[in-house]
Amino acid sequence: DQQVKQNSPSLSVQEGRISILNCDYTNSMFDYFLWYKKYPAEGPTFLISISSIKDKNEDGRFTVFLNKSAKHLSLHIVPSQPGDSAVYFCAASGEAGGTSYGKLTFGQGTILTVHP
């Protein structure tokens, strides 16, 4: 049972445009959500996160939106750059101090390609 789903295996956008990556989850106990970026032959690197007490978090060109009632989050990249081309994973975890803290449940990943 896939508790975190990224239904789009790939996304292709033009440089300068917006990239929107989507993620759905089923477990209502998830309390914290993260996006990771991964280049080939490297480990995932943290991009941005959001707590369930918020509905939006921004960091430069990256914004994460959380819709708790729909159990949906999205990552917006504006403007997209060719260097953003990578695999993007969304992940979810439980509340710090709880038994699920530190345990990340990942989606399948979305391959983003940004064309010059």
Add this chain to the structure above:
Amino acid sequence: NAGVTQTPKFQVLKTGQSMTLQCAQDMNHEYMSWYRQDPGMGLRLIHYSVGAGITDQGEVPNGYNVSRSTTEDFPLRLLSAAPSQTSVYFCASSWGGWAGGLNTEAFFGQGTRLTVV
């Protein structure tokens, strides 16, 4: 500050062999974990540890063993390798705290690509 270091980077095993994947972090993180990445399945949690001497199973623990004798190290042991364990393995660590109500992200190593023939 090296972050999370995994060794080896590549390994080929024969079915039935055992080996240990090494993971070390120098950030004094309490939480460490092991994931495997397979095509189309994202990363799946194998085992994790909330501190020295404390480990617990993740989503796919069968065939793997872990121990945590120090804060810095979290080795993953394959007891009797099987072709189904061919995968890329990632070790991660994160700070165990509650900083102003926000969680903190996990830092990942570069990965170990394991092939079992």
